[in-house]
Amino acid sequence: MQKTVSLTVNGRPVSATVEGRTLLVQLLREQLGLTGTHVGCDTSQCGACVVHVDGEAVKSCTLLALQAEGRSVLTIEGVATGDTLHPMQEAFRNNHALQCGFCTPGMVMSALDLVKNNPNPTEREVREYLEGNLCRCTGYHTIVLAILEGAAVMRGEAPPANVHGAAAE
Amino acid sequence: MTTVGAPVRRREDYRFLTGQGTYTDDINRPNQLYAYILRSPHAHARIDGIDSAAAAKAPGVVAVFTGKDMAADGVGGLPCGWLVHSKDGSPMKEPPHPPLAIDRVRHVGDPVAVVIGETLAQAREAADLVEIDYGEEPAVVDPAEALKPTAPLVFSDVPGNLCYDWSLGDLAAVDAAFARAARIVKLDLVNNRLVPNAMEPRAAIGEFYRATGEYTLFTTSQNPHVIRLLMGAFVLHIPEAKLRVVAPDVGGGFGSKIYHYAEEAIVTWAAGKLRRPVKWTAERSESFMSDAHGRDHVTHVELALDADAKFLALKVSTIANMGAYLSTFAPCIPTYLYGTLLAGTYPTPAIYVETKAVFTHTVPVDAYRGAGRPEATFLLERIVDLAADELGIDPAELRRRNFIPADAFPYQTPVALQYDSGDYQTTLEMATSAADYAGCEERRRAAMARGKLRGIGIATYIEACGIAPSAVVGSLGARAGLYESAAIRVHPTGSVTVMTGSHSHGQGHETTFSQLVADRLGIPIENVEIVHGDTAKIPYGMGTNGSRSLAVGGTAIVKAMDKVIAKGKKIAAHLLEAAEADIEFADGKFTVAGTDRSKTLGEVALTAYVPHNYPEDLEPGLDETAFYDPKNFTFPSGAYVAEVEIDPETGRLEIVNFTAADDFGNIINPMIVAGQVHGGLAQGIGQAVLEGCVYDKATGQLLTGSYNDYAMPRADDLPSFRLSTHATPCTHNPLGVKGCGEAGAIGAPAALTNAIVDALRPLGVRHVDMPATPEKLWRVIQQHRSPLAAE
Numbered sequence: 028m029q030k031t032v033s034l035t036v037n038g039r040p041v042s043a044t045v046e047g048r049t050l051l052v053q054l055l056r057e058q059l060g061l062t063g064t065h066v067g068c069d070t071s072q073c074g075a076c077v078v079h080v081d082g083e084a085v086k087s088c089t090l091l092a093l094q095a096e097g098r099s100v101l102t103i104e105g106v107a108t109g110d111t112l113h114p115m116q117e118a119f120r121n122n123h124a125l126q127c128g129f130c131t132p133g134m135v136m137s138a139l140d141l142v143k144n145n146p147n148p149t150e151r152e153v154r155e156y157l158e159g160n161l162c163r164c165t166g167y168h169t170i171v172l173a174i175l176e177g178a179a180v181m182r183g184e185a186p187p188a189n190v191h192g193a194a195a196e
Numbered sequence: 197m198t199t200v201g202a203p204v205r206r207r208e209d210y211r212f213l214t215g216q217g218t219y220t221d222d223i224n225r226p227n228q229l230y231a232y233i234l235r236s237p238h239a240h241a242r243i244d245g246i247d248s249a250a251a252a253k254a255p256g257v258v259a260v261f262t263g264k265d266m267a268a269d270g271v272g273g274l275p276c277g278w279l280v281h282s283k284d285g286s287p288m289k290e291p292p293h294p295p296l297a298i299d300r301v302r303h304v305g306d307p308v309a310v311v312i313g314e315t316l317a318q319a320r321e322a323a324d325l326v327e328i329d330y331g332e333e334p335a336v337v338d339p340a341e342a343l344k345p346t347a348p349l350v351f352s353d354v355p356g357n358l359c360y361d362w363s364l365g366d367l368a369a370v371d372a373a374f375a376r377a378a379r380i381v382k383l384d385l386v387n388n389r390l391v392p393n394a395m396e397p398r399a400a401i402g403e404f405y406r407a408t409g410e411y412t413l414f415t416t417s418q419n420p421h422v423i424r425l426l427m428g429a430f431v432l433h434i435p436e437a438k439l440r441v442v443a444p445d446v447g448g449g450f451g452s453k454i455y456h457y458a459e460e461a462i463v464t465w466a467a468g469k470l471r472r473p474v475k476w477t478a479e480r481s482e483s484f485m486s487d488a489h490g491r492d493h494v495t496h497v498e499l500a501l502d503a504d505a506k507f508l509a510l511k512v513s514t515i516a517n518m519g520a521y522l523s524t525f526a527p528c529i530p531t532y533l534y535g536t537l538l539a540g541t542y543p544t545p546a547i548y549v550e551t552k553a554v555f556t557h558t559v560p561v562d563a564y565r566g567a568g569r570p571e572a573t574f575l576l577e578r579i580v581d582l583a584a585d586e587l588g589i590d591p592a593e594l595r596r597r598n599f600i601p602a603d604a605f606p607y608q609t610p611v612a613l614q615y616d617s618g619d620y621q622t623t624l625e626m627a628t629s630a631a632d633y634a635g636c637e638e639r640r641r642a643a644m645a646r647g648k649l650r651g652i653g654i655a656t657y658i659e660a661c662g663i664a665p666s667a668v669v670g671s672l673g674a675r676a677g678l679y680e681s682a683a684i685r686v687h688p689t690g691s692v693t694v695m696t697g698s699h700s701h702g703q704g705h706e707t708t709f710s711q712l713v714a715d716r717l718g719i720p721i722e723n724v725e726i727v728h729g730d731t732a733k734i735p736y737g738m739g740t741n742g743s744r745s746l747a748v749g750g751t752a753i754v755k756a757m758d759k760v761i762a763k764g765k766k767i768a769a770h771l772l773e774a775a776e777a778d779i780e781f782a783d784g785k786f787t788v789a790g791t792d793r794s795k796t797l798g799e800v801a802l803t804a805y806v807p808h809n810y811p812e813d814l815e816p817g818l819d820e821t822a823f824y825d826p827k828n829f830t831f832p833s834g835a836y837v838a839e840v841e842i843d844p845e846t847g848r849l850e851i852v853n854f855t856a857a858d859d860f861g862n863i864i865n866p867m868i869v870a871g872q873v874h875g876g877l878a879q880g881i882g883q884a885v886l887e888g889c890v891y892d893k894a895t896g897q898l899l900t901g902s903y904n905d906y907a908m909p910r911a912d913d914l915p916s917f918r919l920s921t922h923a924t925p926c927t928h929n930p931l932g933v934k935g936c937g938e939a940g941a942i943g944a945p946a947a948l949t950n951a952i953v954d955a956l957r958p959l960g961v962r963h964v965d966m967p968a969t970p971e972k973l974w975r976v977i978q979q980h981r982s983p984l985a986a987e
């Protein structure tokens with residue numbers, strides 16, 4: 028059964044015809060062409076699909092598209108301002124917090140949610156918060172550093188000393 | 197200014213951080229169909245019949261194909277790329293592996309039929325209507341069980357399920373050494389089966405162009421040319437010139453995306469039959485039952501020592517699980533990537549290893565990060581620790597006493613390899629001092645006072661990377677060469693495109709290779725573009741595996757640059773009216789030696805493409821291709837120290853410290869290298885304390901088929917890592933690099949297990965098999981009647 032769903036995605040109003048069983052992640056990826064949100068599992072465990080719905084982090088594989096009716100969805104494509112990366116994205120880059128990049132959109136969306144609720148997290152809190160996001164490449168070491176740096180910059184503080192001393196090219 | 201050696205931020209990050217990566221599943225082709233693959237729910241069964249009539253008529257279904265359909269069309273089986281011979285000289289057993297099972301299924305997940313529909317939902321729904329008449333038969337999943345005479349056979353013409361019975365080394369010398377040994381230490385151990393679990397599930401899109409008869413396959417692969425060769429030549433019989441394979445952004449591989457998989461052949465073949473693109477993307481539960489698994493060894497090891505605790509001889513007997521079919525490189529993993537590494541960092545004069553490879557009713561097993569080398573390192577570093585314990589010698593001291601000395605290189609091992617360089621004393625010293633190894637006793641006592649068991653463990657490792665010298669591997673059974681290619685195209689205005697046969701699926705080649713090229717050609721990094729992953733764009737290349745990209749692929753780039761510079765010198769000599777021998781190239785400029793007369797690379801390139809004033813006997817253009825076949829493997833090495841605390845009441849384990857000191861030779865981007873180590877360590881730690889693929893022994897069902905059952909390392913399972921590096925440059929490649937992708941996964945399991953056994957030693961525990969989960973640790977502690985728990 029087909030229905031129309033209307034919602035705001037990355038600040039833009041959109042409507043699409045979906046089936047009752049269509050998941051939000053399918054709507055985003057397959058109908059709206061927003062392929063930055065990824066699917067890494069079929070048991071709601073990996074977090075590759077995390078987006079924000081009305082400001083809250085949600086695994087978009089667990090929500091039906093129709094449940095997003097009238098709501099505001101932010102995906103990874105909407106995080107940067109024009110070509111300027113968000114401080115959290117910048118921190119991921121500074122700290123080499125991504126390798127293959129597959130988990131990265133979900134990680135960034137989760138990190139933003141964490142910092143919204145806890146602007147000054149400890150390393151332990153970051154690790155515990157990331158419980159729902161799997162990364163197979165980085166061992167999380169640099170993701171944790173990136174989130175601590177991103178949080179600091181978002182608080183308006185100078186970023187902590189970068190362990191790699193990463194150089195702009 | 198050179199950026200070599202600097203932690204340059206990655207050029208690929210922007211697209212990944214903004215959701216603009218292009219992974220295979222992000223690609224959709226016009227008029228595309230969707231494939232849903234029916235897989236065996238049984239570990240072992242006859243296929244007595246398949247009735248797909250109802251499914252074929254279901255809404256949106258375009259076709260249903262079975263193994264018989266593919267066979268009738270002349271489709272071949274999936275080939276194996278490595279031939280291993282048994283001790284008696286006979287070739288390994290190499291049973292057929294049809295892309296879709298024909299008359300028998302041999303593991304849970306074995307593909308049986310494919311339903312192709314207008315939408316994925318329609319294909320999936322119709323799949324329920326396919327009636328497959330299975331005749332269930334008994335299955336065997338355990339490699340040691342599979343060798344027993346009563347075990348069910350995976351292939352009726354493979355007696356005892358034995359694929360091969362291989363050996364390496366001098367048994368007589370080993371036996372003689374054991375006969376005069378002052379002490380012999382023995383251990384039985386299991387190297388647990390793992391599921392690689394790259395976060396991007398495999399996917400493939402086949403496409404056929406009617407006008408030209410050309411096919412394109414988009415696939416999640418670490419080596420698109422290898423897939424083109426194997427699938428084109430052996431499975432679908434498509435001339436290579438008519439087959440393009442594209443591996444776009446790939447979300448992690450760790451070995452599991454090296455191999456040619458059935459689904460690639462299925463979608464490409466079906467696209468040709470149906471004249472429409474066909475797309476397949478694995479669900480994670482399919483990944484668990486169809487991606488090649490790793491490890492799965494059962495091993496007995498004995499070490500002979502003399503009265504001074506020097507290692508005299510090592511004897512190893514292993515049963516290695518191949519799974520139900522031979523995956524692309526499976527046979528070489530528990531042999532040439534395993535037995536040859538058993539000298540480790542020690543000059544043990546006599547070594548003998550035998551490996552029985554067996555078929556079982558499980559998913560095929562092949563290389564997974566480290567591939568053979570973690571298994572070798574684990575047994576070696578466990579038996580060394582056990583020897584230290586039995587002799588009452590500190591484990592660091594026993595290693596120091598036995599290391600190959602830093603001045604003994606090149607060092608010929610008794611198991612075929614010649615190490616070119618290394619310095620094991622220094623990396624051990626770096627790791628133990630950074631970890632405050634000496635202070636551990638005090639921390640142990642403090643932990644004891646808090647009711648915790650604390651232990652520290654060391655592992656050293658050596659790995660053979662930079663895979664591989666083609667002549668050497670050819671003599672060992674490889675059916676391919678393992679060189680690498682690169683093409684450097686200098687454009688008329690001096691910017692450069694580099695086409696590399698290496699493939700990046702997280703390793704950051706676009707950055708590291710750009711640093712290398714910018715440095716050598718003296719141009720800004722932004723003027724360098726790296727192209728990889730598309731057989732239509734790059735020269736024939738072997739892709740990325742075995743920590744080979746920089747050592748082999750990077751060297752091919754250097755060779756191609758050498759050719760560019762050599763030709764550029766000829767052009768510059770003409771322009772500057774000087775002798776070619778007097779032209780020097782540095783910092784992006786061709787200069788007449790001893791003068792300030794020079795031409796930039798851009799000027800020379802422009803002349804090459806606009807040859808109005810040009811040497812007579814020279815071809816226009818500045819575009820060079822090079823292939824590099826390494827002379828030897830590279831030998832990264834290092835030492836890891838793990839420290840743990842175990843709560844005897846719950847078995848809960850905390851990794852309180854993890855310290856690594858690695859020797860990767862020269863380093864181009866230390867930030868990327870650190871990331872590779874972190875990732876390897878996480879997978880090694882995962883193997884040691886979390887991950888284990890479990891099959892039900894009675895039914896052959898896969899019990900760990902999702903993230904609910906298979907324990908992936910999560911952020912709060914892992915510590916922060918303390919890393920350092922020490923460089924003894926590789927002596928036989930011009931960059932002096934060795935490779936860093938697998939080290940962590942190789943060294944970490946032994947370091948962590950040694951720490952765990954050290955923590956439990958007061959209870960009399962001598963070995964704990966991986967994964968040391970809290971439940972297992974709690975049981976072990978209970979069995980040894982913990983004095984702490986009894987209090």
Ligand code: FES
Binds near residue numbers: 075088
């Ligand atoms: S896709 Fe894995 S949690 Fe949503």
Ligand code: FES
Binds near residue numbers: 124128164447448
């Ligand atoms: S960067 Fe590859 S899974 Fe996280």
